Amino acid sequence: MQYVFEQKVLFRHCDPAGIVFFPRYFEMVNDCIEHFFDEVLLWPFEKLLETDGVPTAEIRMRFRAPSRHGDRLRLILDILRFGRSAMDYRLIASCGGQVRFEAEATLVHVDRAGRPAYWPDPVRDRTSPTTEERA
Amino acid sequence: MQYVFEQKVLFRHCDPAGIVFFPRYFEMVNDCIEHFFDEVLLWPFEKLLETDGVPTAEIRMRFRAPSRHGDRLRLILDILRFGRSAMDYRLIASCGGQVRFEAEATLVHVDRAGRPAYWPDPVRDRTSPTTEERA
Amino acid sequence: MQYVFEQKVLFRHCDPAGIVFFPRYFEMVNDCIEHFFDEVLLWPFEKLLETDGVPTAEIRMRFRAPSRHGDRLRLILDILRFGRSAMDYRLIASCGGQVRFEAEATLVHVDRAGRPAYWPDPVRDRTSPTTEERA
Amino acid sequence: MQYVFEQKVLFRHCDPAGIVFFPRYFEMVNDCIEHFFDEVLLWPFEKLLETDGVPTAEIRMRFRAPSRHGDRLRLILDILRFGRSAMDYRLIASCGGQVRFEAEATLVHVDRAGRPAYWPDPVRDRTSPTTEERA
Numbered sequence: 001m002q003y004v005f006e007q008k009v010l011f012r013h014c015d016p017a018g019i020v021f022f023p024r025y026f027e028m029v030n031d032c033i034e035h036f037f038d039e040v041l042l043w044p045f046e047k048l049l050e051t052d053g054v055p056t057a058e059i060r061m062r063f064r065a066p067s068r069h070g071d072r073l074r075l076i077l078d079i080l081r082f083g084r085s086a087m088d089y090r091l092i093a094s095c096g097g098q099v100r101f102e103a104e105a106t107l108v109h110v111d112r113a114g115r116p117a118y119w120p121d122p123v124r125d126r127t128s129p130t131t132e133e134r135a
Numbered sequence: 136m137q138y139v140f141e142q143k144v145l146f147r148h149c150d151p152a153g154i155v156f157f158p159r160y161f162e163m164v165n166d167c168i169e170h171f172f173d174e175v176l177l178w179p180f181e182k183l184l185e186t187d188g189v190p191t192a193e194i195r196m197r198f199r200a201p202s203r204h205g206d207r208l209r210l211i212l213d214i215l216r217f218g219r220s221a222m223d224y225r226l227i228a229s230c231g232g233q234v235r236f237e238a239e240a241t242l243v244h245v246d247r248a249g250r251p252a253y254w255p256d257p258v259r260d261r262t263s264p265t266t267e268e269r270a
Numbered sequence: 271m272q273y274v275f276e277q278k279v280l281f282r283h284c285d286p287a288g289i290v291f292f293p294r295y296f297e298m299v300n301d302c303i304e305h306f307f308d309e310v311l312l313w314p315f316e317k318l319l320e321t322d323g324v325p326t327a328e329i330r331m332r333f334r335a336p337s338r339h340g341d342r343l344r345l346i347l348d349i350l351r352f353g354r355s356a357m358d359y360r361l362i363a364s365c366g367g368q369v370r371f372e373a374e375a376t377l378v379h380v381d382r383a384g385r386p387a388y389w390p391d392p393v394r395d396r397t398s399p400t401t402e403e404r405a
Numbered sequence: 406m407q408y409v410f411e412q413k414v415l416f417r418h419c420d421p422a423g424i425v426f427f428p429r430y431f432e433m434v435n436d437c438i439e440h441f442f443d444e445v446l447l448w449p450f451e452k453l454l455e456t457d458g459v460p461t462a463e464i465r466m467r468f469r470a471p472s473r474h475g476d477r478l479r480l481i482l483d484i485l486r487f488g489r490s491a492m493d494y495r496l497i498a499s500c501g502g503q504v505r506f507e508a509e510a511t512l513v514h515v516d517r518a519g520r521p522a523y524w525p526d527p528v529r530d531r532t533s534p535t536t537e538e539r540a
Contacts, residue, residue: 023161046340060195070316181475205451296428330465
């Protein structure tokens with residue numbers, strides 16, 4: 001399952017070296033995941049957070065090449081595994097065919113008390129391949 | 136070689152769930168490394184960046200427990216390897232004895248053109264164990 | 271001359287009170303101005319900054335009502351005055367007809383040395399009313 | 406009543422022009438106010454926010470001169486008026502005697518429902534001149 005998120009590198013992302021300051025990449029990752037929940041899982045963060053949470057448990061990012069102000073990044077999100085309460089994903093950002101960063105992360109669905117909780121069925125269903133895709 | 140950096144969790148670090156928004160942790164990591172270069176390597180970023188750079192090549196962070204507004208974090212930086220142009224480090228943040236995150240990262244010393252470059256000798260010397268420590 | 275910029279309130283904008291942290295509004299203002307330069311003045315920041323600058327000289331913001339995660343803000347930019355080297359603007363952000371903030375600011379076009387400089391003619395022309403509008 | 410807050414300009418504050426990105430100044434202002442509540446009013450934000458809030462109602466900032474990476478800023482906070490539920494302050498940031506920005510702002514003490522509320526007496530008392538100062 002793939003999801004594409006476009007992000008132009010803006011002034012606010014860049015550091016004195018004229019390239020993206022790496023903590024800003026993690027804000028982009030969060031924006032991408034937030035849009036994925038909104039548009040694909042149909043569970044927007046602003047609803048989800050009223051009762052649940054999806055904290056990141058682990059993230060690893062490799063920076064392949066610097067991104068400059070004005071670059072149009074294409075982030076491709078791959079859901080690697082959608083477990084009972086966790087979700088593993090890979091996110092590859094590129095510009096003009098050149099990879100800029102590769103991230104792998106795990107986030108966990110938790111209840112109000114912060115304990116891992118099963119994904120709701122409708123959410124889980126939206127990550128499943130359709131019958132046609134299965135066939 | 137260890138370096139300790141203290142950081143209280145401030146309002147600006149926190150998200151609607153009342154805990155540190157994970158991209159803010161990476162800003163803390165950057166602040167810690169910036170202070171380490173300033174105070175230990177005696178090569179403050181504002182000087183270093185006039186001619187060189189130290190981009191992060193890779194970083195991995197595991198989030199062990201959430202941090203809340205007001206928590207006093209203690210970040211312990213361990214330099215794992217100081218190579219010819221790279222530096223590997225581990226950074227463990229805790230509060231009251233509880234680990235909050237563990238990070239491992241590699242940064243690379245580059246010249247003006249962005250090519251990996253040897254660390255200056257005085258900088259390298261400051262990361263070496265003293266004779267007493269060696270003995 | 272008016273320009274409209276849409277911005278959904280995202281997780282990264284919000285503070286522990288669940289509303290937009292006010293410094294994030296200033297990032298939105300900067301994003302809006304950056305898009306205005308790109309789309310209307312046809313002078314994208316990433317080009318402009320190669321030789322010139324447009325630092326903000328003054329900004330004033332009144333916060334009329336809080337904005338919450340998920341709110342869809344509509345920012346309406348009005349250029350109040352396009353002087354020889356300065357630009358005065360007003361920016362009103364609202365959601366569902368309710369004003370959230372009103373900002374007034376002045377930014378200045380400067381050359382590489384940081385001195386105020388005339389706006390380039392093509393840029394100035396794009397802010398002028400057309401003959402039809404004048405009539 | 407004055408309060409002094411020191412802030413070195415760090416890498417994360419700076420933009421591709423090598424100077425402080427103006428929204429970061431507002432984060433510094435917030436940090437300064439947070440420390441003032443903690444150290445002078447003895448009402449740290451992390452306690453205050455459990456039941457109350459202090460949203461900013463209005464802020465105006467004039468940028469007098471740019472600040473560069475490594476500059477050591479001195480922020481001087483003056484409480485201009487401590488009303489029933491509002492607080493007006495001026496904040497002047499300088500480096501080496503040169504003013505970098507001047508801010509004036511109003512923040513409002515609100516209760517859980519977001520309505521303006523009287524300052525608690527102990528907090529109010531801490532902003533009053535002592536008998537000796539009055540004499």
